Amino acid sequence: MTxxxxxxxxxxxxxxxxxxxxxxxxxxxxxxIISQLLTQVVELIFIWIVFQNTESLAGWTFDKxxxxxxxxxxxxxxxxxxxDSIYDIGPKYIKDGDFDKxxxRPIHPLISVMGDTxxxxxxxxxxxxxxxxxxxxxxxxxxxxxxxxxKIIIFAFSGAxxxxxxxxxxxxxxxxxxxxxxxxxxVFRIYTFAQYPVEIYNKFIRIxxxxxxxxxxxxxxxxxxxxxxxNGWLMYLSPIVAIIFxxxxxxxxxxxxxxxxxxxx
Amino acid sequence: xxxxxxxxxxxxxxxxxxxxxxxxxIKHLFHPKYKEFKAVKKVNFSIEEGELVxxxxxxxxxxxTTIKMLTGLLTPTSGKVIVNGKVPYENRIENNKQIxxxxxxxxxxxxxxxxxxxxRLIKKMYKIPENEYRKNLKKFSALLELDELLNKPVKNxxxxxxxxxxxxxxxxxxxKIVYLDEPTIGLDVLVKERIRKFIKxxxxxxNTTVILTTHDLKDIEEVCDRIIxxxxxxxxxxGEKQTFKDTYGKQVLAQISIKNKNALITNETIEDEFxxxxxxEDFLKIKFNHDxxxxxxxxxxxxxxxxxVDMHVQxxxxxxxxxxxxxxxxVC
Numbered sequence: 001m002t003x004x005x006x007x008x009x010x011x012x013x014x015x016x017x018x019x020x021x022x023x024x025x026x027x028x029x030x031x032x033i034i035s036q037l038l039t040q041v042v043e044l045i046f047i048w049i050v051f052q053n054t055e056s057l058a059g060w061t062f063d064k065x066x067x068x069x070x071x072x073x074x075x076x077x078x079x080x081x082x083x084d085s086i087y088d089i090g091p092k093y094i095k096d097g098d099f100d101k102x103x104x105r106p107i108h109p110l111i112s113v114m115g116d117t118x119x120x121x122x123x124x125x126x127x128x129x130x131x132x133x134x135x136x137x138x139x140x141x142x143x144x145x146x147x148x149x150x151k152i153i154i155f156a157f158s159g160a161x162x163x164x165x166x167x168x169x170x171x172x173x174x175x176x177x178x179x180x181x182x183x184x185x186x187v188f189r190i191y192t193f194a195q196y197p198v199e200i201y202n203k204f205i206r207i208x209x210x211x212x213x214x215x216x217x218x219x220x221x222x223x224x225x226x227x228x229x230x231n232g233w234l235m236y237l238s239p240i241v242a243i244i245f246x247x248x249x250x251x252x253x254x255x256x257x258x259x260x261x262x263x264x265x
Numbered sequence: 266x267x268x269x270x271x272x273x274x275x276x277x278x279x280x281x282x283x284x285x286x287x288x289x290x291i292k293h294l295f296h297p298k299y300k301e302f303k304a305v306k307k308v309n310f311s312i313e314e315g316e317l318v319x320x321x322x323x324x325x326x327x328x329x330t331t332i333k334m335l336t337g338l339l340t341p342t343s344g345k346v347i348v349n350g351k352v353p354y355e356n357r358i359e360n361n362k363q364i365x366x367x368x369x370x371x372x373x374x375x376x377x378x379x380x381x382x383x384x385r386l387i388k389k390m391y392k393i394p395e396n397e398y399r400k401n402l403k404k405f406s407a408l409l410e411l412d413e414l415l416n417k418p419v420k421n422x423x424x425x426x427x428x429x430x431x432x433x434x435x436x437x438x439x440x441k442i443v444y445l446d447e448p449t450i451g452l453d454v455l456v457k458e459r460i461r462k463f464i465k466x467x468x469x470x471x472n473t474t475v476i477l478t479t480h481d482l483k484d485i486e487e488v489c490d491r492i493i494x495x496x497x498x499x500x501x502x503x504g505e506k507q508t509f510k511d512t513y514g515k516q517v518l519a520q521i522s523i524k525n526k527n528a529l530i531t532n533e534t535i536e537d538e539f540x541x542x543x544x545x546e547d548f549l550k551i552k553f554n555h556d557x558x559x560x561x562x563x564x565x566x567x568x569x570x571x572x573x574v575d576m577h578v579q580x581x582x583x584x585x586x587x588x589x590x591x592x593x594x595x596v597c
Contacts, residue, residue, distance in 0.1 A: 021377030262340040
């Protein structure tokens with residue numbers, strides 16, 4: 001337990017340092033945020049166009065859908081900020097030989113990787129998602145209480161951990177190929193399914209995003225909960241799913257690391 | 266008990282045995298064939314606490330593979346390593362707390378941050394007590410002249426400045442064992458000397474065990490007392506540096522100023538007592554072997570041909586000895 005505490009404490013210090021060094025790149029920072037804004041605006045326009053032709057999508061109105069969209073975006077922003085450097089393990093650390101350096105530190109190498117993050121875009125994402133969430137909550141006449149805000153933040157983090165765990169598990173491919181970032185990316189992109197209500201999908205996709213890549217716990221069930229809809233209680237499973245998936249992910253990763261250390265590269 | 270024990274250590278790498286061309290590549294995809302390559306063969310040695318050991322060998326001799334197994338980066342195929350009571354590849358993180366390592370030009374400092382911030386992170390990572398940290402920082406700053414550098418981002422430092430900070434970072438948590446792989450590569454003479462002196466000072470004060478691999482044999486000459494020489498995966502010499510030089514460094518080079526030369530000095534006229542490398546009217550450069558002749562004999566012989574004005578005798582350095590060993594001219 002103390003080991004986990006130590007690791008988390010050093011991780012937080014490293015995060016603070018990462019934010020400090022992000023400030024060294026002000027131009028990149030601003031460009032990153034602006035490009036992120038543009039991509040999101042394009043996607044939102046697309047949803048708006050769809051709703052020009054229909055009143056609702058599987059029982060979801062435009063406003064509710066945008067709330068789900070905002071919740072997803074907030075979760076993804078946190079994923080970006082916390083887990084983006086997972087992509088670097090193969091193409092950057094292992095390929096350039098910097099990985100050995102991380103293995104010589106008295107902390108878990110994943111902490112070193114995650115503590116060294118440079119995701120400028122996350123803040124852009126976060127800003128739009130917050131605007132979107134708050135305006136939809138007002139439009140849907142949902143009471144914005146302190147409790148609700150706390151829930152939104154806590155469960156966005158919990159959801160981010162689920163997605164992060166999946167990314168960590170798939171980053172084990174970094175020990176076999178430098179192109180592991182593309183594999184992680186394609187798994188990560190499954191989250192786009194969870195941007196829309198599950199009702200519109202067939203059985204196969206539902207099973208996929210509920211049990212195998214449980215993105216629904218990250219975005220869909222929390223939104224149901226905030227909207228006071230049926231099955232909203234399933235949101236409370238999200239932290240449990242997150243912990244289970246994180247444990248499995250780290251075990252898989254350690255297994256990969258041990259194999260990597262015995263073959264040599 | 267020695268601080269490092271290495272027993273029958275072996276590492277076999279599997280490399281893919283691909284046929285050339287795209288067809289070979291596709292074949293390999295479905296029926297991978299592997300070649301085995303033994304990088305380290307039955308290596309044995311033990312190192313006592315506080316020793317300064319030079320671990321040397323040519324590129325590809327198995328040096329880095331051994332160091333990687335000692336530091337726990339690589340798991341051996343067979344054999345055993347025990348470092349201060351711990352098996353590094355089974356207990357990597359515990360072992361990391363007691364060691365420090367510098368690998369060539371790879372920096373462990375954070376590129377965008379001022380040096381002092383990296384030091385603070387290291388302090389936290391290794392849980393260095395505040396007073397210990399302050400004491401070391403003060404001492405290292407003085408020895409390596411870091412004061413001016415601490416508040417600069419690492420990316421703005423020159424190679425030599427970076428390396429000085431790197432070395433300080435490595436010793437900050439009072440490691441019991443330090444592995445230095447090419448710590449002076451690409452540095453100018455003054456920085457090299459400062460780093461060598463630092464290593465010796467810390468070793469004297471804290472009894473830190475140091476294992477140094479380098480191609481700059483001046484590092485070894487100045488820092489190490491003991492040499493372990495590895496060639497094609499096997500250890501061919503392990504012992505005192507001085508004994509090594511005495512045993513294999515039998516060639517002596519002499520530069521002699523002469524006058525009143527009365528005959529040509531060639532290998533024939535001196536009956537192969539020594540070897541003439543260069544000869545002019547007033548200068549002579551010769552080489553001879555300790556085993557075959559003595560310096561008195563050489564002087565006597567030369568006196569038959571000329572008067573000796575001045576003489577400068579040079580023992581063979583580590584570098585020349587190693588060159589001969591690598592070329593197979595001398596067998597260990």
